Amino acid sequence: MAEIRRRKEGEPVSDDPSSQSDRRSAADSSDHVDSEEEKSPEDKYVEELSKNLPQGTDKTPEILGQALKDLPDRWKNWVIRGIFTWIMICGFGLIIYGGPLALMITTLLVQVKCFHEIISIGYQVYRIHGLPWFRSLSWYFLLTSNYFFYGENLVDYFGVAINRVGYLKFLVTYHRFLSFAMYCVGFVWFVLSLVKKYYMKQFSLFAWTHVSLLIVVTQSYLIIQNIFEGLVWFIVPVSMIVCNDVMAYMFGFFFGKTPLIQLSPKKTWEGFIGGGFATIIFGFLISYFLCTYQYFVCPIEYSEELNSMTMACEPSPLFTKQSYSLALLGLKSTSIRMYPFVWHSLSLSLFSSIIGPFGGFFASGFKRAFKIKDFGDMIPGHGGIMDRFDCQFLMATFVNVYISSFIRMASPAKLLTQIFSLKPEQQVQIFDVLQENLKNRNLLNLNMN
Amino acid sequence: MAEIRRRKEGEPVSDDPSSQSDRRSAADSSDHVDSEEEKSPEDKYVEELSKNLPQGTDKTPEILGQALKDLPDRWKNWVIRGIFTWIMICGFGLIIYGGPLALMITTLLVQVKCFHEIISIGYQVYRIHGLPWFRSLSWYFLLTSNYFFYGENLVDYFGVAINRVGYLKFLVTYHRFLSFAMYCVGFVWFVLSLVKKYYMKQFSLFAWTHVSLLIVVTQSYLIIQNIFEGLVWFIVPVSMIVCNDVMAYMFGFFFGKTPLIQLSPKKTWEGFIGGGFATIIFGFLISYFLCTYQYFVCPIEYSEELNSMTMACEPSPLFTKQSYSLALLGLKSTSIRMYPFVWHSLSLSLFSSIIGPFGGFFASGFKRAFKIKDFGDMIPGHGGIMDRFDCQFLMATFVNVYISSFIRMASPAKLLTQIFSLKPEQQVQIFDVLQENLKNRNLLNLNMN
Numbered sequence: 053m054a055e056i057r058r059r060k061e062g063e064p065v066s067d068d069p070s071s072q073s074d075r076r077s078a079a080d081s082s083d084h085v086d087s088e089e090e091k092s093p094e095d096k097y098v099e100e101l102s103k104n105l106p107q108g109t110d111k112t113p114e115i116l117g118q119a120l121k122d123l124p125d126r127w128k129n130w131v132i133r134g135i136f137t138w139i140m141i142c143g144f145g146l147i148i149y150g151g152p153l154a155l156m157i158t159t160l161l162v163q164v165k166c167f168h169e170i171i172s173i174g175y176q177v178y179r180i181h182g183l184p185w186f187r188s189l190s191w192y193f194l195l196t197s198n199y200f201f202y203g204e205n206l207v208d209y210f211g212v213a214i215n216r217v218g219y220l221k222f223l224v225t226y227h228r229f230l231s232f233a234m235y236c237v238g239f240v241w242f243v244l245s246l247v248k249k250y251y252m253k254q255f256s257l258f259a260w261t262h263v264s265l266l267i268v269v270t271q272s273y274l275i276i277q278n279i280f281e282g283l284v285w286f287i288v289p290v291s292m293i294v295c296n297d298v299m300a301y302m303f304g305f306f307f308g309k310t311p312l313i314q315l316s317p318k319k320t321w322e323g324f325i326g327g328g329f330a331t332i333i334f335g336f337l338i339s340y341f342l343c344t345y346q347y348f349v350c351p352i353e354y355s356e357e358l359n360s361m362t363m364a365c366e367p368s369p370l371f372t373k374q375s376y377s378l379a380l381l382g383l384k385s386t387s388i389r390m391y392p393f394v395w396h397s398l399s400l401s402l403f404s405s406i407i408g409p410f411g412g413f414f415a416s417g418f419k420r421a422f423k424i425k426d427f428g429d430m431i432p433g434h435g436g437i438m439d440r441f442d443c444q445f446l447m448a449t450f451v452n453v454y455i456s457s458f459i460r461m462a463s464p465a466k467l468l469t470q471i472f473s474l475k476p477e478q479q480v481q482i483f484d485v486l487q488e489n490l491k492n493r494n495l496l497n498l499n500m501n
Numbered sequence: 502m503a504e505i506r507r508r509k510e511g512e513p514v515s516d517d518p519s520s521q522s523d524r525r526s527a528a529d530s531s532d533h534v535d536s537e538e539e540k541s542p543e544d545k546y547v548e549e550l551s552k553n554l555p556q557g558t559d560k561t562p563e564i565l566g567q568a569l570k571d572l573p574d575r576w577k578n579w580v581i582r583g584i585f586t587w588i589m590i591c592g593f594g595l596i597i598y599g600g601p602l603a604l605m606i607t608t609l610l611v612q613v614k615c616f617h618e619i620i621s622i623g624y625q626v627y628r629i630h631g632l633p634w635f636r637s638l639s640w641y642f643l644l645t646s647n648y649f650f651y652g653e654n655l656v657d658y659f660g661v662a663i664n665r666v667g668y669l670k671f672l673v674t675y676h677r678f679l680s681f682a683m684y685c686v687g688f689v690w691f692v693l694s695l696v697k698k699y700y701m702k703q704f705s706l707f708a709w710t711h712v713s714l715l716i717v718v719t720q721s722y723l724i725i726q727n728i729f730e731g732l733v734w735f736i737v738p739v740s741m742i743v744c745n746d747v748m749a750y751m752f753g754f755f756f757g758k759t760p761l762i763q764l765s766p767k768k769t770w771e772g773f774i775g776g777g778f779a780t781i782i783f784g785f786l787i788s789y790f791l792c793t794y795q796y797f798v799c800p801i802e803y804s805e806e807l808n809s810m811t812m813a814c815e816p817s818p819l820f821t822k823q824s825y826s827l828a829l830l831g832l833k834s835t836s837i838r839m840y841p842f843v844w845h846s847l848s849l850s851l852f853s854s855i856i857g858p859f860g861g862f863f864a865s866g867f868k869r870a871f872k873i874k875d876f877g878d879m880i881p882g883h884g885g886i887m888d889r890f891d892c893q894f895l896m897a898t899f900v901n902v903y904i905s906s907f908i909r910m911a912s913p914a915k916l917l918t919q920i921f922s923l924k925p926e927q928q929v930q931i932f933d934v935l936q937e938n939l940k941n942r943n944l945l946n947l948n949m950n
Binding site for chain 1: 674675677678681685688689691692693695697700701703704708709711712715762763764856859862863866867869870871895898899902903905906907913916917919920921923925927928929930931932934935936938939942944945
């Protein structure tokens with residue numbers, strides 16, 4: 053990243069086309085690695101593009117800048133990054149204290165900001181300044197896909213509650229149809245907005261928008277689904293990624309020698325391995341800790357009795373201590389008692405420390421492809437929101453798949469909800485078949501006594 | 502499309518980089534609409550790209566070429582197009598005769614070919630000749646997403662059958678996890694395959710691949726789902742799109758005067774409206790006809806008793822004639838008997854004639870964006886497979902959403918299957934709650950008598 057970091061700090065980020073020439077000359081003074089001789093029109097095009105991209109600035113809050121002005125740059129960056137890491141961790145803690153609903157809203161906001169960061173790069177890359185409709189179109193697609201995905205969740209979890217309110221019933225019952233109708237409107241709108249000479253740009257941005265939706269919206273939907281399974285399924289993976297990020301940075305900073313991957317010259321094997329071990333240990337500790345609180349392990353559910361959301365439950369066997377014999381380790385008569393979830397946390401920490409970093413490499417390759425330093429400049433020392441969440445999305449998908457493959461069983465409660473949404477005669481029909489079947493298997497007698 | 506059609510016919514389509522210079526000079530002789538003065542590096546880049554794209558050729562089979570050589574070009578194209586339309590319609594009929602399984606396999610093959618056509622354009626646009634891994638990577642992603650989507654279908658429908666075979670059980674139970682693992686392998690592979698100086702091309706192609714998967718694979722998955730609901734849900738929409746295409750072409754050919762959309766100068770309002778009316782009438786006729794056969798209206802299901810797939814059923818009320826009073830039309834005492842499905846076909850034909858064509862406009866805009874004439878040259882007079890299926894994908898999604906919103910109810914049979922997959926004590930638990938609830942609502946008494 054060296055040649056990019058050398059760029060002047062504090063360069064103005066502006067959409068105003070009139071300021072382009074200034075920025076262009078400023079960017080021209082930065083070094084270009086490609087030698088002049090092999091420049092095809094395409095190379096020139098990419099180069100031209102990079103001059104118009106919003107460059108994340110290392111803007112340091114003034115008060116910090118004053119306090120740290122005597123430190124060497126390397127340490128300064130380290131301190132700022134450290135401070136804002138702690139600020140983020142505390143903010144994260146506060147939101148968790150706020151409960152699942154606060155978390156879901158945060159996820160929604162983060163998602164919108166990530167989408168904004170990615171899509172802004174797209175606008176700059178294809179320089180669609182003269183086509184104002186396109187900006188609205190992207191946001192319209194974001195709205196549509198959010199209605200679709202969040203709707204699916206809400207229908208699943210709050211279906212009973214929403215159905216009570218007459219005018220909302222329509223939004224639930226025909227939710228999928230309405231989302232598709234909204235999408236079709238956007239699609240037609242796109243086709244009608246096509247302007248000659250801009251076709252290629254417009255199609256590229258259309259694809260760009262859809263890939264952003266794929267990355268940001270679908271995966272944040274999975275995060276919300278995970279939160280519904282219990283806070284633990286959100287906190288553990290998210291904090292693992294943070295831990296891995298921080299510890300890999302620390303190990304790399306102090307012991308880093310062997311470069312890991314050509315793409316990110318700053319990443320080292322020492323950081324990768326050290327971060328991995330730290331994550332596994334951290335994963336065990338935090339999982340054990342969280343398992344002791346109902347607040348973290350109980351899924352949030354709508355309670356018909358209380359007529360509100362509740363987070364009280366009989367913890368599932370996964371979060372109840374079980375005995376494990378240590379025979380494998382040669383200790384025949386000894387056994388330990390442990391939450392099964394803690395074993396599962398090993399899979400999560402392995403994924404977050406082996407595959408997780410590739411999310412970061414991917415993002416870093418993307419940034420180099422379009423010659424930008426960071427996705428944004430929201431968090432001093434870190435860059436944009438997207439810079440911190442690059443690995444979280446992949447992790448969330450893993451957790452979701454993991455839950456659906458190894459953890460979740462069809463729950464009697466959900467099936468009952470489905471049964472009660474049938475017509476009365478169908479409910480009776482199910483009852484009859486079930487009764488007949490259970491009788492034949494002698495399962496009902498136990499119950500009748 | 503005029504300026505594109507004027508391009509020399511029979512230009513060789515080749516991947517061989519050594520032949521590029523020939524093609525370049527051939528393409529140079531074709532006219533460019535953009536005036537020289539406003540050419541930015543980007544315009545030049547787009548122009549450069551278009552020189553390397555595979556151009557669909559209007560290759561006419563030799564025997565036809567001989568027979569038609571005295572006809573004017575306009576008529577020649579019309580005759581060839583007509584002949585191959587009939588060939589396709591007959592082929593389509595044969596496949597339907599082959600039953601749902603034949604149809605699903607055909608859908609799979611069409612999907613692969615469409616993916617191939619779209620992705621080939623991508624390769625040519627970004628000219629990744631020196632990066633052989635990338636080709637494999639795209640196909641790997643196609644395989645992965647097919648395993649994921651087709652797997653979901655197979656699990657839903659053949660779950661019981663597949664579970665019997667021991668070693669396949671693994672593929673079903675952990676199907677989602679395995680697909681995700683496969684995807685992660687592809688993801689890591691992509692990151693590792695990144696080569697400096699090619700970053701932007703590689704990321705663009707990565708996005709290209711994912712958008713293709715989104716368009717082709719997810720929507721062909723929806724087609725398969727529709728087929729499982731009954732052949733009628735496949736045949737009616739597909740033939741509506743064909744009818745709309747053909748009739749709009751005919752009406753446009755004979756009566757076309759008023760241009761419809763700037764994007765496709767050949768499309769006219771006369772064709773659009775004429776095609777729409779023809780489609781609605783056609784929709785009524787074919788729906789009525791198909792409703793009279795069990796073969797078309799019964800969903801294919803695995804029968805435990807027969808130990809094989811079956812397409813026999815008691816047709817649902819949707820496909821059973823109901824009486825409708827004509828009071829609204831002022832005919833109080835008169836009523837007609839009609840299949841409810843025929844009314845639904847109106848929604849389908851409206852969609853296929855109003856929104857459907859926008860699928861075609863979209864594809865045609867895409868082709869203009871990258872300055873290609875057709876997606877391929879598989880079907881003489883028509884172009885590539887993708888040229889004929891552009892509207893089918895959108896339509897399939899509509900049908901799928903329509904079914905899930907307005908037609909399909911949670912079926913008692915499916916719920917029972919889910920209940921019986923639970924643990925015995927959970928089954929009893931459901932039984933108890935259901936019994937309690939039905940008793941309270943006095944629904945059980947009816948049954949007990």
